[in-house]
Amino acid sequence: MSEAYNYQLLLKHILESGVTYAPKQEIVYRDLKRFTYRDIYERVHRLASALEELGVKKGTKVAVLDWDTNRYLECFFAIPMMGAVLHTVNVRLSPEDILYTMQHAEDEVVLVYKDFVPLIESIADKLDTVKKYVVMTDDTMPETKLTDVEYEEMLKKASPNYDFPDFDENTMATLSYTTGTTGRPKGVWFTHRKLFLHTLAGCIAMTGYRSVLRLKEDEVVYMPLTPMFHVHAWGVPYMMWLLGHKHVYPGRYEPQMIVKLVMTEGVTYSHCVPTILQMIVDNLPEGFKFPGWKMIIGGAKLPKGLALRAREKGIITMAGYGMSETCPILTGGFLKPHLLNVDEETKVELSIKTGIPFPLVYVRVVHDDFTDVKPDEQDMGEVVVRAPWLTDSYLKDPEKTKELWEGGWLHTGDIAVMDEEGYITIVDRLKDVVKSGGEWISTLTLENLLSLHPKVREVAVIGIPDEKWGERPLAIIVPMPGEKPTPEELRAHLMKFVEEGKITKWAVPDRFEIVDEIPKTSVGKIDKKVLKQMYSR
Amino acid sequence: MSEAYNYQLLLKHILESGVTYAPKQEIVYRDLKRFTYRDIYERVHRLASALEELGVKKGTKVAVLDWDTNRYLECFFAIPMMGAVLHTVNVRLSPEDILYTMQHAEDEVVLVYKDFVPLIESIADKLDTVKKYVVMTDDTMPETKLTDVEYEEMLKKASPNYDFPDFDENTMATLSYTTGTTGRPKGVWFTHRKLFLHTLAGCIAMTGYRSVLRLKEDEVVYMPLTPMFHVHAWGVPYMMWLLGHKHVYPGRYEPQMIVKLVMTEGVTYSHCVPTILQMIVDNLPEGFKFPGWKMIIGGAKLPKGLALRAREKGIITMAGYGMSETCPILTGGFLKPHLLNVDEETKVELSIKTGIPFPLVYVRVVHDDFTDVKPDEQDMGEVVVRAPWLTDSYLKDPEKTKELWEGGWLHTGDIAVMDEEGYITIVDRLKDVVKSGGEWISTLTLENLLSLHPKVREVAVIGIPDEKWGERPLAIIVPMPGEKPTPEELRAHLMKFVEEGKITKWAVPDRFEIVDEIPKTSVGKIDKKVLKQMYSR
Structure with missing residues (x-):
């Protein structure tokens, strides 16, 4: 062979870069387990060997139901890197909807944490496509008829040698389902290329874009507080791995455990929806203050009052905006360089706006005829976007896909205004806005x-x-x-x-x-x- | 149209992201001119309009001969973004070699700074493929028979509206020639995709990888001291643009002007070969110290003595390693996270090593039979690499290309050893090393x-x-x-x-x-x- 190496944008290169750079960095799971990057790297290889034995091949859909754990991180890498598809099942859906999504996805192998074993048992007889189950547990194997295969035991027996293949970067890597308020969940999916570019752009924004949240510290300790089943915890675990930072996985979200982990492991960086932030702030003892915890808030508008209350408790917040269809990152409350010297009050205002685009993202706010709104904070339009990581389609739904990509821009269904500096603020959902006299x-x-x-x-x-x-x-x-x-x-x-x-x-x-x-x-x-x-x- | 936007990795997205994020950021050219990103953005569009009028089309080779200027930055963007190819002519080559490279490249349009007009005039009658010349000057148009078109005048008359097209990311963007010690210069070329990914990985390393040079500051002032004709000034102008930092272009390198610009414009970040660093340090007044100037040193080994002398003068250095064929970034003297707490002396030692890979880069040091060397700092092998941005071939030279990519890895021709932490040190050129008894x-x-x-x-x-x-x-x-x-x-x-x-x-x-x-x-x-x-x- 003497041809140039055809370097495809595959997740395995993210895994390799992280472990090469930070082999001894830590991955912590609650107060239960500690690993190094090198340990996780080996476990990813063992997992792939084991899944191959279970029949997982290129294109096989593998469903995972788990809280936020190192196991999930292992699945984030191993399953797509085999050429298989990771279906991150939304465990908050109703059993009927979970059944629907798993049937729609045609899942063949299911990795299920013991908390969700009763749920899966209740629908197992209707899961026609599923051939194998693996149970995940932190202690003893629960009694179940699904399987006698347990994750840790399976890894122990599996070979640490697995040669992850090269393949087309446009291969499907992950699949998840959006939870619209109407109709059935819709499948959104991302390729290796999309996740790869999302990871790079996210790293650049977090470390290079100026903001109240900019990661200037050499030692960042990351803990997700958006579930890993929700658009890969916003893709941040991949970014943190590439940057070689410490990860702390909190399992199921419990206020006391969260605060404990922040304090004992020195967590400095997280992301969540306003409700979780509210829950954390509400549950703190009088007078308690974190030594410095940065948090991206997304999923819903960050109320200024909550941002200020959090700040009193040592939590610095910045708004982020995105959606399942967009992998999800689109905009954040970053500071444009010429706004670096504004006063603290204005900085907070800018930080809680829907914000300005991440690198490589195009954001427009447009009228029905695709003309751009005036940047006067009054003129309203729909947010439409382009980026290298948006879902190409709703799985098996050409009709809805056509609406999503009308005119070659992805339609978010969100209505926003823009200020003269280009910062946008979401003001409504398209379906709720009142269209009156034009x-x-x-x-x-x-x-x-x-x-x-x-x-x-x-x-x-x-x-x-x-x-x-x-x-x-x-x-x-x-x-x-x-x-x-x-x-x-x-x-x-x-x-x-x-x-x-x-x-x-x-x-x-x-x-x-x-x-x-x-x-x-x-x-x-x-x-x-x-x-x-x-x-x- | 209702299909998903096919986002190709094109340089125009780098240009757009930078200007969206930092519209008012500055670009300075010596003590002569100041622009904002928005100005440069407009000039890039004018340049494309003007070049189109001169007959530049998709695939046209456009040669540029200039020192480090804002004009060159404009060419970095406009020419490839039209689908044309930017040939960055190495003005340090002999006239015969320059003629050879321009003939070999089949340049059709030549943009030439007035200092190089006599050179081009001396070979113009042999430049068969060239159809148009444009002269660049900082003051008055020199007398020449080449053309009466002057760059600034041309831009003034050109339309600021130019719609840069979408096309395949694997389109050739830039072309330059390596200066081997033997034989003719060889053409190396990079596609939009390669430059795009090189830019992203470079940004991540500079802002996210821990090192004595890590860019933690919100305001970085960048000045290249590696010529822009030399692998795009190591690609750093693209990175700095994406990060929205201030650029200072020094024109021709003159010690006094360089020191003046550093002091008046507040330069904090540069890169150069050891010879230039030596020249700067040698020319400083007794007792003078820079307030804080970070410098990547590449192109040749950074001697420890020079690194220490520079440090006394307020210049913090880190080694970088790469070559024309590799776009160029490969390794740097970064600090692995678990080495963050070593003493200052060790930090300097690590920083001047050839180093560890940039994100996404694979570096191996191998024996003739492709087995890896022992990481004992004694066992020697050739450095072979993979990355998403390496040149696929020497232009029109399948024989040399075959050697370059033997076994699917790019052969650097450098001999190195590796320590137990994975840091490599170049110890020789392959052609010089003594092969004795195996x-x-x-x-x-x-x-x-x-x-x-x-x-x-x-x-x-x-x-x-x-x-x-x-x-x-x-x-x-x-x-x-x-x-x-x-x-x-x-x-x-x-x-x-x-x-x-x-x-x-x-x-x-x-x-x-x-x-x-x-x-x-x-x-x-x-x-x-x-x-x-x-x-x-």
């Missing part, structure tokens, strides 16, 4: 402003059909006990914000409905679909 | 040790044919004035190092020749080819 009106903004009125306890704004304008906003109000705000009062309240330039006059609702209760979904969110049905005649 | 003996090491003897002024070691052992080392010595060291003395001197384990007994030469002078090449290097002819009967 203008878009943000229901989230109206709800925020109305919630500031002293007589308002809860509020929902929806668009209702209007003959002349297409739609007009309607505000549905649950008043404070004993109060009965009038439409005039509420309108006057909003007019103050019109004068301040926060909203346009056009956005002020014509109608206000006072009700006793607002219908909610099963997870406690306002059910706008039901409201629309109730108020649209 | 063992390799480093001529560089022997020369270093013999030069420590008080009676030795200059020394060269070569291999000469030996019936029994294949080759044996011969030491050729120029004594200090009035001295006449005997073979016994010299042998005894070397035996001390054998006892210390620095060399094997086998490496000690059997023959020592005392001479008045050692033959040199035109650039002052010891001419080992001539010595071999003289002493090999």
Whole structure:
């Protein structure tokens, strides 16, 4: 052979680089286990040998149900590196939906942590494609008819020698399912190339992009607080491995264990949704403060109040934005170089914005006709994006794929405004925004402003059909006990914000409905679909 | 259109990311001009418009002869982004060799700085393929028959709107020529994909890999001191652009201007060969110290004495290793995470070693049969590498390409040893090393040790044919004035190092020749080819 090596962008090169650079770095699993990168490297090889014996081949779908563990990290590498596909099962879905996704994915091998064994047992007879089960446990094998193969035992017996093959970088590596509020979960999938480039760009942003979260320290201790089944814990474990930092895996999320691990292992870097941050902050003893914990907050808007409360507790936050379809990184509350010297208050403001693009990402906020919004923080449009790591399609769903990629840009379904520096702020979901006389009106903004009125306890704004304008906003109000705000009062309240330039006059609702209760979904969110049905005649 | 965007790894995405992130960041050219990233972005578009008018199309070879300037940076982007090929002409070659490379490349358009106009005029009648010339100047257009088109005037008239197309990432982007000591220059070329991945990995290493040079500062001011015609100034301008840092281009290298720019523009980051570092350090006023200037030193071994002298002057150095064929980055004197807490002395030692791989790079040191050397700092082998950015071939030279990629690894032609932590140290060139009885003996090491003897002024070691052992080392010595060291003395001197384990007994030469002078090449290097002819009967 004398030809140039055809270097494909495969996950194995990420694994190799990390272990070459940081062979003695640590991987910690709760207060249970400690490994070096070299140990994990060997376990990845043993896992591949064992899975091969179980019949896993190129293209085989392997489902994993586990909390955040070193085992999951091993699966992140070993399964795709064999040319097989890692299906990260969302264990928070209903059993029916889990069954649906595993059938849809055509999973053949299932690795299941003991907590989820009863769940899998309850659907096992309908899992037609599954041929083998492996049970993961931290102690003793649970009693189950699924299998007698246990993960640690399996690794012990397996060969540490496995020669991960070269193949096309466009091979599917991972598969997961989005949890839309309507319809069946949709399969999104990523190739080695996409995960590889996502990892590189993420490393550059974390270490090279200026921000309140920039990783300048030589020793970073990383702990995910977004589940590894949720878009690979935002892909951060791959990034941290490439950078050679210490990882701490917390298993199932329990406030006490989390705080303990942060303190004993010296965790300095995490990421989570606002709810988890809230849970952590709420559970801290009076006067307690972390020595310095940086956290990317994504998945939902980071409220400024929460960001400030977290800061008092020693937690520095920055907003990140992305979605399952986008692998997920898109934007973050980074600081553009010329904004480095703004005051602390402005820095916090910028850090909690949806933000500016990660390297290599194109973000546009566009009207229906694909023209860009004015960067005036008022003009609204849908966020559409391009990046080297977005899912090419919803698995086996050409119809939904067509909508997703309309016009050659991935449609996020999020509505945003942009400021003159190019920072975007999400203001609504496309399906909720009120489209009135050619203008878009943000229901989230109206709800925020109305919630500031002293007589308002809860509020929902929806668009209702209007003959002349297409739609007009309607505000549905649950008043404070004993109060009965009038439409005039509420309108006057909003007019103050019109004068301040926060909203346009056009956005002020014509109608206000006072009700006793607002219908909610099963997870406690306002059910706008039901409201629309109730108020649209 | 409703298909997923096919994101190719093109240089235009690097340009776009940098300007989106750091629109107001500065690009400075000597004490002559200042631009923002946005200005440069516009100039790149104007340049493409103008070149299109001159007939540049996909695949057109465009030659550039310039010192380190903002213009060159504009060419780095605009020419490849059009789908054309940037030929970075090595202006240090002889006129005949420049003619050869431009003919070999089939350059059609030539952008030439006024200093090189006489050179080009002297060969213009033989440049068959060239159709257009553009002259670059900082002041007035020189008198020349080549053309009346001047770069700045051309940009002024050109449209700022140019739509850089999408195309295959494997399109050739740049072409340059290596300057081997024997034979004609050889063409090495890089695709968009290779430059793109080189840029990402470089950014990660500079900002994320721990080292005495790690860029932790939010504001870095970068100035190249390796010419931009030499493998794109090691690719660092692309990296700095993606990271949104300030660039300072020094034009032609002049010690006074360099020191002035460092002080007035606040330069903190550069890279150069040891000779340039030596020149800078030698030209500093007594007692002068830079406030903090980090420098990657490559191209030749960084002597420890020079590293320490530079440190006294406020210049922190780290070794980097690569070559034209490798784009060039391969290894650097980075610190593995578990070595972060070694003492300062050891840190300096590690920093001047050839080092450990950049992210995504595979470095092996192998014997003839492709087995790896023992990591004992004694066992020698050739450095062979893989990375996503190595040249696939020497242009139009399948024979040399075959040698380069023998066995699917790129052969560097460098001989190295490895320590137990995986750090490599180059000890010789393959063509110079003595192959004796199946063992390799480093001529560089022997020369270093013999030069420590008080009676030795200059020394060269070569291999000469030996019936029994294949080759044996011969030491050729120029004594200090009035001295006449005997073979016994010299042998005894070397035996001390054998006892210390620095060399094997086998490496000690059997023959020592005392001479008045050692033959040199035109650039002052010891001419080992001539010595071999003289002493090999």
